[in-house]
Amino acid sequence: MSAGRVRLLPKPALDVLLAHLWRLGYRVLGPVVRGGGVVFDEVRLTSDMPVGLRDEQQPGSYRLVPGADGEVFGIVNGPGSLKPSFFAPEETLVEVKRQKRGFTVTDVEPMTPRVAVIGVRACDLAALLIQDRVFLGGRFPDSHYGARRRDAFLIAVDCTRSAATCFCASMGTGPGATAGYDLALTETAEGFLLRSGSDAGESLVAELDLAPSEAEAVAAARARVDACAAGMTRRLETADLPRLLYDEAEHLRWEQVAQRCLSCTNCTMVCPTCFCHTVVDVAEIDGNMSRRVRRWDSCFSLEHARIHGINFRPKTAHRYRQWLTHKLASWIDQFGTSGCVGCGRCITWCPVGIDLTEEVAAIRATRAHQGAG
Amino acid sequence: MTPTAYAFQPARVTERRAETEGIYTFTLQLVDAGARRRYRFRAGQFNMLYAFGVGEVPISIVSDPDEPHALEHTIRLAGRVTSVMTRWQVGDIVGVRGPYGNGWPVETAVGRDLVIVTGGLGCAPVVGVINYVFRRREQYGQLHIVHGVKRPNDLLYRDRFDAWRRAPRTQVHLTADKPDKSWHYRIGVVTDLFDELQVAPSAVVMMCGPEVMMRYAARALEGKGVSDEAIYLSMERRMECAVGLCGHCQYREHFVCTEGPIFAYRTVKALLGVATL
Numbered sequence: 001m002s003a004g005r006v007r008l009l010p011k012p013a014l015d016v017l018l019a020h021l022w023r024l025g026y027r028v029l030g031p032v033v034r035g036g037g038v039v040f041d042e043v044r045l046t047s048d049m050p051v052g053l054r055d056e057q058q059p060g061s062y063r064l065v066p067g068a069d070g071e072v073f074g075i076v077n078g079p080g081s082l083k084p085s086f087f088a089p090e091e092t093l094v095e096v097k098r099q100k101r102g103f104t105v106t107d108v109e110p111m112t113p114r115v116a117v118i119g120v121r122a123c124d125l126a127a128l129l130i131q132d133r134v135f136l137g138g139r140f141p142d143s144h145y146g147a148r149r150r151d152a153f154l155i156a157v158d159c160t161r162s163a164a165t166c167f168c169a170s171m172g173t174g175p176g177a178t179a180g181y182d183l184a185l186t187e188t189a190e191g192f193l194l195r196s197g198s199d200a201g202e203s204l205v206a207e208l209d210l211a212p213s214e215a216e217a218v219a220a221a222r223a224r225v226d227a228c229a230a231g232m233t234r235r236l237e238t239a240d241l242p243r244l245l246y247d248e249a250e251h252l253r254w255e256q257v258a259q260r261c262l263s264c265t266n267c268t269m270v271c272p273t274c275f276c277h278t279v280v281d282v283a284e285i286d287g288n289m290s291r292r293v294r295r296w297d298s299c300f301s302l303e304h305a306r307i308h309g310i311n312f313r314p315k316t317a318h319r320y321r322q323w324l325t326h327k328l329a330s331w332i333d334q335f336g337t338s339g340c341v342g343c344g345r346c347i348t349w350c351p352v353g354i355d356l357t358e359e360v361a362a363i364r365a366t367r368a369h370q371g372a373g
Numbered sequence: 374m375t376p377t378a379y380a381f382q383p384a385r386v387t388e389r390r391a392e393t394e395g396i397y398t399f400t401l402q403l404v405d406a407g408a409r410r411r412y413r414f415r416a417g418q419f420n421m422l423y424a425f426g427v428g429e430v431p432i433s434i435v436s437d438p439d440e441p442h443a444l445e446h447t448i449r450l451a452g453r454v455t456s457v458m459t460r461w462q463v464g465d466i467v468g469v470r471g472p473y474g475n476g477w478p479v480e481t482a483v484g485r486d487l488v489i490v491t492g493g494l495g496c497a498p499v500v501g502v503i504n505y506v507f508r509r510r511e512q513y514g515q516l517h518i519v520h521g522v523k524r525p526n527d528l529l530y531r532d533r534f535d536a537w538r539r540a541p542r543t544q545v546h547l548t549a550d551k552p553d554k555s556w557h558y559r560i561g562v563v564t565d566l567f568d569e570l571q572v573a574p575s576a577v578v579m580m581c582g583p584e585v586m587m588r589y590a591a592r593a594l595e596g597k598g599v600s601d602e603a604i605y606l607s608m609e610r611r612m613e614c615a616v617g618l619c620g621h622c623q624y625r626e627h628f629v630c631t632e633g634p635i636f637a638y639r640t641v642k643a644l645l646g647v648a649t650l
Contacts, residue, residue, distance in 0.1 A: 102466025140616035276620030283426040308451035318649040333626035
């Protein structure tokens with residue numbers, strides 16, 4: 001609850017805010033229950049969201065249970081992050097049409113309308129800022145990601161409770177939203193404390209005609225976010241992580257975790273920052289047109305590091321090491337930030353409950369090479 | 374909207390040359406005259422080549438950077454996509470995007486001796502740089518071409534090696550691991566050749582081949598006084614997008630497609646010890 005004036009958005013007024021966003025031409029996404037888990041999808045009314053439900057998360061386990069009456073954002077997170085809204089799981093990049101001589105190449109522009117997302121957690125905001133660096137920060141910006149991202153309107157929600165799998169506090173990304181949002185909400189029993197984080201957010205607030213919030217209410221809400229941070233038991237010790245993982249590339253633990261890891265790719269699919277993808281040709285049956293289609297890929301797939309005659313990472317141990325080392329170490333060299341935001345999804349959605357914080361701790365506890373420090 | 378980094382250009386096959394069984398060199402010209410005029414590349418860079426309806430592969434440009442309108446690519450039949458490409462005929466229209474990668478340090482090497490080390494099957498990236506040096510022979514010192522194969526049959530371009538051997542200020546060193554009666558060069562692995570090699574410590578080394586070979590060769594050359602900054606290795610990884618986005622070619626912290634494929638030994642020395650990074 002840093003900059004700007006904090007206003008009070010009464011609970012019934014959330015519907016007004018949603019309707020206003022739709023009127024402005026946004027496709028409004030929020031947390032909705034799909035297949036027993038929460039993902040971001042279209043919401044028109046507060047009641048489209050899982051009001052009164054909370055999540056219970058453990059390694060390899062996710063349950064929705066009754067929570068507090070009328071609580072709109074009681075579920076911390078689910079398998080769906082913001083990632084699919086901006087980095088599409090499957091999309092056509094280029095169409096190639098056969099001509100009498102040769103072919104023509106046409107860029108396919110993403111046709112999705114601009115999106116507004118409500119209920120974005122601090123970890124997912126941090127993840128989006130990381131994806132911005134990956135897709136837009138380099139020499140070859142990704143036009144499809146950029147087109148979706150450019151006009152997005154983001155409404156964050158501070159976390160006042162954490163799931164058992166959360167460790168954002170130790171990653172410095174949450175539980176309160178601090179950057180990257182247009183509006184941010186803190187949910188209380190009375191309504192939402194609302195603050196803006198951008199010009200677009202501020203001008204939208206101006207149109208809603210809201211009363212300022214009481215100073216005590218703001219302080220109380222801040223205390224709940226702080227308590228959430230303090231109560232987070234899971235943590236990742238980030239000090240010296242690149243050196244640790246680089247030095248311990250041949251630690252026995254990689255083989256041990258590989259005996260549990262199914263190489264199923266779940267962790268990379270639910271991860272809000274994993275960006276690996278492949279582009280394949282999908283040809284029309286008449287042979288006159290072919291699409292270059294991008295699909296999410298995973299470093300856990302056997303094909304990921306394979307070229308003719310060589311697979312650079314043939315074993316699960318190599319692939320798990322690649323994933324974890326990239327996420328927590330080489331990502332920092334590549335993009336100036338860790339690739340992990342502490343959302344805990346990879347822990348919850350791992351079918352065998354592998355916990356990366358535990359793997360790192362185990363390697364740290366038995367490191368063969370002593371760090372520089 | 375800016376075009377996607379994945380869009381490519383039509384190019385026409387203007388020449389098809391069989392090198393040896395399963396290996397062909399294709400000359401490609403961009404169809405669009407403006408694109409053809411603007412196209413520039415450095416020795417050792419690569420293009421992504423596209424076969425309609427099938428897919429893309431990264432292929433080194435082996436022709437001379439001073440003639441960027443006619444781009445030669447040597448393609449070895451190795452998989453699904455290259456099985457289509459090796460059937461390309463003169464007049465066919467194919468897809469090209471590039472150039473990508475960093476290229477060989479041919480400017481840094483000016484005025485110095487050059488050691489080119491290759492192992493295994495035909496290493497197109499070094500054929501390109503050897504041709505480059507021969508066209509500017511006066512700019513470089515002694516040229517050592519060191520090539521190791523497993524079996525004599527793996528020695529592609531035997532005639533080229535013979536021609537290079539006859540050139541002035543050039544030494545060709547060949548070795549086979551598992552020789553037969555036809556083999557009248559050295560026997561052993563590439564690093565065995567370094568015993569007889571007189572290398573100036575100021576030499577620049579460029580190498581390409583199996584990682585384990587490069588690792589031992591680099592170590593041996595460093596032992597002969599060559600700086601680890603002057604030894605360059607062409608690293609091979611799965612390069613799918615060539616623009617550092619798809620994630621496949623990661624070599625710990627490096628994206629081989631954008632930071633490489635050519636790395637100074639100093640940069641990758643610590644990584645070479647683990648074969649499965």
